[in-house]
Amino acid sequence: MNSPNRTELTEALSDQWDALARLTDGLPEDRWRLPSPLPGWTVFDVLAHVVGTESMLLGEPTPEADTDLRELAHIHNGIGALNEKWIRSLRPLTGAELLERFRATADRRRAALTAMSDEAWQSPSESPVGTVPYARFMQVRLFDCWMHELDIADALGLTVDEGGPRADIAFAEMVPTIGRAVVKQAQAPDGSRITLTLTGAVPRQLHIAVNGRAELVDALDGPATAALDLPSGLFARLRGGRTTADAHLGEFTVTGDTELGGRVIRNLAFTL
Template sequence: MTAPALHRSELAHLLSDQWDAIAALVADLDEERWRTPSPLPGWSLFDVVAHVVGTESWLLGERPPAHDPIRPKTDVTTLPHVRNETGVLNEIWVDRLRPLSGRRLLALYTDVTERRRAALAGMGDAEWEAETVSPIGKISYSRFMLIRLFDCWMHELDIADGLGVSVDEGGPRAELAFVELTNSIGRAVAKGAQAPDGSRITFELTGALPRTLHVAVHGRANIVETLDAPATVVVGMDSGLFARLRGGRTEAEAHAGEFTISGDQDLGSRLVRNLAFTI
């Protein structure tokens, strides 16, 4: 499944809605709840929002605030959850914003997302399709904004899970974001689960984003419309659990009884244990 072609105004509108959804979740938090741990290692709910502030500020050409000399300086490259240059930049923004109050952070979030809305509205078609630097290399700006939608959608789930509340996990934003989780499933099948050549795998997803994914392994693991023979293994689970496993927010061992495996049990077990991927 590929992402549908969207006019830039449509994608900008979905991004705007996504920013509003995050703001609504944190609008009434007191300072203690802002510091609630999120599903992401080392990050509180405050840190998740600070990360979004940092990324959207960076897209406006801004740099992280200066380090407060009164605070001990953290070498973010030594943190166990920081694994690449993008992670370093993310962590610098979070670390520099962390001394603020939640109320002040929300004000910054509101300001930067309003300025991003204006920036997106002012872009022409040439700018929208121009090549730009992103966490996955040089891609078109429009492709980068799809990744931003995915990232912010996942962070909405992070905040909701941290607060122990439910949000609508379906709809246009989710449908578009979910493509980022399904398109690259072949790598998890081949590299993570080590599915042998000739394997035929089906993921049956239920819940807010129901769909059937078929993967055939012939040298490489690729998504296919249909399998040419019965599946070697069928893995069934809720789309929300699939998203969280793919996003590395949880592990299969914590969800016994929430997924089913039919067929090759060993391969199915390897699949659910190795779904995690990050951009």
């Protein structure tokens, strides 16, 4: 997929914020406090994290922590600590109050994105993937919010539409770096040829050739050493570190070199 243009990306972000609001609208308070797939975070915390990040992008100051965040097992780095500060500051709200805050924040972000100049849209910005153009940062934001829709849906036991333009942009964040998982984490040997066939909402066929380093290619120059077939939703959750392959035995198949394929599917995570 080519990078989305400004209009496509801002529309996708707006649609994603609407999807999060629909998913959490009318939740009883006890459902807001259900644990999510993210360690240490409830449904409430996931949406609070989105509120915090979008508030930060609006220029709001980061709240001070009310405890030593280093004591929390689910915080592993500075970004995690930053996220936690916002979440802890919002936890006194009810779920309904948080949703109201989210909707207001999303509206302010829509207005800010509309008013932004083309120069600012392309200006360097600090992001989770380094210093990149602001436009690139917004692609990361779309991916993050899309993954969090899945987190909330899974926590609530609900099904959401996992395909469409928002999913296409999210997958564009997950696919290009898959070579690292294949070589660094799964230890695929030189000469390996791997095909991942994704079915369901976001059908894809990914071919990876290992020649010194792993590269995504349009087609393999011979039979696949290992071939994996799995739903796109499971792929997204594995890449996002939300679950493990062993928790979904029977939902995917591995053919060819099953040992190599097993290592690949068990080492897809690149974020959590």
